[in-house]
Amino acid sequence: MRIRPEVVKLYKGVHSWTGLICGLLLFVAFYAGALTMFTGTLAAWAEPPRATIALADVPALLDRIVAERPEAGEEIHLYVGDSHAEPRFFWWDPETNKQYVASLGPDGRLDIGPPYSSRLARSVDLIHRAGGLPIDRDTSLTIMGVVALLYFVAILSGLIIVLKSLVRDLFALRVGRNLKRMWLDAHNVVGIVSLPFHLFMAISTAAFAFDADILNLQDRFVYAGRLDEIVDAAVPAPADAGKPSDGRATMLPPAALIERVRAISPGFEAETITYIQPGRPHAAAIVAGRDPADLSARNTGVTLEATTGRVLDESELPRRGTAWNAMVAGFSALHFGTFGGTPVRWFYFLLGLGGAFLFYSGNLLWIESRRRRAGSGRRADLASRLMASATTGIAFGCIAGLSLSIASAKWFPAAWTGLAGWHSGLFHAGLAMALLAAFAFGPGRSVAWLMAFAAAATAAIPLTSLAAVLVPGLGLWNSPGALGVDLVAGAGALALAWGARATARRIAAAPPESVWSRAPGAGPPPPGAPIVSA
Amino acid sequence: MNAPDLGRHWLAKALAGLLPGLAIAIGVSGLLVWAGPGAPEAPGKYMVAMWAVVLVWMLVLTFCFLFRSGWRAWAWLGGAAILVNAAMVACRAWL
Numbered sequence: 001m002r003i004r005p006e007v008v009k010l011y012k013g014v015h016s017w018t019g020l021i022c023g024l025l026l027f028v029a030f031y032a033g034a035l036t037m038f039t040g041t042l043a044a045w046a047e048p049p050r051a052t053i054a055l056a057d058v059p060a061l062l063d064r065i066v067a068e069r070p071e072a073g074e075e076i077h078l079y080v081g082d083s084h085a086e087p088r089f090f091w092w093d094p095e096t097n098k099q100y101v102a103s104l105g106p107d108g109r110l111d112i113g114p115p116y117s118s119r120l121a122r123s124v125d126l127i128h129r130a131g132g133l134p135i136d137r138d139t140s141l142t143i144m145g146v147v148a149l150l151y152f153v154a155i156l157s158g159l160i161i162v163l164k165s166l167v168r169d170l171f172a173l174r175v176g177r178n179l180k181r182m183w184l185d186a187h188n189v190v191g192i193v194s195l196p197f198h199l200f201m202a203i204s205t206a207a208f209a210f211d212a213d214i215l216n217l218q219d220r221f222v223y224a225g226r227l228d229e230i231v232d233a234a235v236p237a238p239a240d241a242g243k244p245s246d247g248r249a250t251m252l253p254p255a256a257l258i259e260r261v262r263a264i265s266p267g268f269e270a271e272t273i274t275y276i277q278p279g280r281p282h283a284a285a286i287v288a289g290r291d292p293a294d295l296s297a298r299n300t301g302v303t304l305e306a307t308t309g310r311v312l313d314e315s316e317l318p319r320r321g322t323a324w325n326a327m328v329a330g331f332s333a334l335h336f337g338t339f340g341g342t343p344v345r346w347f348y349f350l351l352g353l354g355g356a357f358l359f360y361s362g363n364l365l366w367i368e369s370r371r372r373r374a375g376s377g378r379r380a381d382l383a384s385r386l387m388a389s390a391t392t393g394i395a396f397g398c399i400a401g402l403s404l405s406i407a408s409a410k411w412f413p414a415a416w417t418g419l420a421g422w423h424s425g426l427f428h429a430g431l432a433m434a435l436l437a438a439f440a441f442g443p444g445r446s447v448a449w450l451m452a453f454a455a456a457a458t459a460a461i462p463l464t465s466l467a468a469v470l471v472p473g474l475g476l477w478n479s480p481g482a483l484g485v486d487l488v489a490g491a492g493a494l495a496l497a498w499g500a501r502a503t504a505r506r507i508a509a510a511p512p513e514s515v516w517s518r519a520p521g522a523g524p525p526p527p528g529a530p531i532v533s534a
Numbered sequence: 535m536n537a538p539d540l541g542r543h544w545l546a547k548a549l550a551g552l553l554p555g556l557a558i559a560i561g562v563s564g565l566l567v568w569a570g571p572g573a574p575e576a577p578g579k580y581m582v583a584m585w586a587v588v589l590v591w592m593l594v595l596t597f598c599f600l601f602r603s604g605w606r607a608w609a610w611l612g613g614a615a616i617l618v619n620a621a622m623v624a625c626r627a628w629l
């Protein structure tokens with residue numbers, strides 16, 4: 001395909017600048033986002049073992065919870081799927097918006113308190129959404145929306161640059177002496193292979209960030225102020241179910257509700273059940289999960305009468321809503337990877353890590369092209385050195401910070417309520433330490449150490465589980481159901497350690513004018529570096 | 535003819551992509567709402583129209599740099615915004 005050379009030159013500039021501006025935040029968003037593919041497993045890894053609640057006991061326990069905690073009378077949620085270790089109740093206090101959970105103590109007593117599960121998973125998700133920025137959620141979401149706009153432009157301009165040589169060079173990964181060529185080939189092949197994923201992530205992130213603003217503008221200019229009417233017309237008139245009512249009634253147990261759903265959707269796999277107005281005559285229950293007949297395997301829900309099991313709303317099931325509804329549900333399934341089950345989660349995990357690699361390699365390539373433009377033998381300029389420090393500091397600080405945050409989950413006392421703040425605090429502390437070191441010592445002297453730091457922090461995850469098995473007196477626990485977390489973290493730590501060694505060798509051989517040179521001045525020798533005498 | 539330097543006026547072009555670009559995107563989403571398939575009240579259609587704004591806006595923002603100057607970018611994109619929105623208002627009135 002022929003594109004005029006001045007257009008290619010234009011989009012090389014556009015690609016560089018949009019990529020540089022948003023690449024660092026996107027690294028954190030993609031790395032943390034890859035981890036959110038396995039929030040259930042992460043929560044299971046982080047959580048101490050608890051007594052199991054039998055699903056048949058649920059109706060009686062619902063009555064006990066409502067009697068003890070009237071604020072739970074609006075809505076109680078219950079995990080029934082296998083992504084969590086056991087069935088468990090949770091609800092929000094509508095007054096304070098605080099979450100509570102109930103589980104059975106060893107003596108059969110009801111144990112009610114703030115949530116001890118999924119705080120880790122939630123803080124990883126918040127780091128993902130904010131791109132690691134330590135600011136409030138609304139501001140960081142707006143910033144990530146702007147980043148998503150630039151990111152879309154960066155993706156398409158990158159595509160325009162490589163279109164001409166696309167077929168010739170796509171799968172040519174020229175490994176060899178020309179390192180710049182190899183990094184560029186790797187950047188291009190990862191970018192092209194994951195192009196649809198990245199385009200969709202850019203569009204959906206901007207949509208999530210700006211949806212309220214866009215709907216406001218559309219209400220004004222498209223619907224002439226009639227948007228509320230149009231939305232209301234779409235929602236079917238609610239039945240009595242779920243409305244407050246007096247008196248008591250017995251709720252159907254989860255198994256009976258799931259059976260009713262399976263009658264209209266054979267093989268339905270339930271994840272959660274939400275009881276609305278539990279224990280009341282007009283109580284409703286929403287059974288949410290996946291319909292195996294739906295190829296996209298996205299999350300859907302069916303609403304039933306909780307006392308009789310009569311189906312009230314099945315429009316979310318596949319082929320029962322409108323095509324528009326199916327499109328909207330498909331958009332969010334594509335962002336969250338909630339279709340296709342475990343294989344797609346692994347695929348999204350790898351695509352997320354690949355995205356993080358794109359932003360890292362893109363920044364390094366920009367530094368390299370500046371060096372070439374300046375001419376050989378010229379010392380790397382300030383902008384190159386600052387960008388090298390920022391890129392390595394954020395990349396390895398993000399990896400180290402998230403690993404520290406995960407590994408810490410088993411070391412904190414299980415009943416401690418300040419945990420949520422500590423998870424994000426540890427992440428930001430790891431990130432800040434790495435950034436500080438990267439700028440204080442310069443890229444050449446810090447990068448191999450930063451990779452070693454990330455490797456050590458990541459190794460702490462499987463080592464924590466190992467310590468739980470070997471030294472029972474520590475009060476740690478092992479989570480056999482979440483062995484995958486230990487295995488993946490172990491493999492990641494090995495890869496980072498290998499990277500640290502290879503980088504140290506490369507830096508020892510870097511010419512003095514390179515941004516990666518350890519000169520001037522003496523710093524700590526990089527780990528594993530061959531000792532070179534002057 | 536010499537190849538023009540497309541990198542000049544980048545700020546004016548980017549602003550043209552952002553502002554008239556957003557107006558074009560809103561207009562296109564309005565055409566989908568009023569003239570596209572299905573009734574405007576069809577469940578879920580308003581959310582698809584919201585997503586359409588994002589997609590069109592991003593495409594204009596990507597290709598706004600191809601104009602020969604910032605003035606041309608503003609003239610073409612501004613003109614397109616007026617046309618699309620006029621068509622949308624006409625569809626809303628008569629369809």
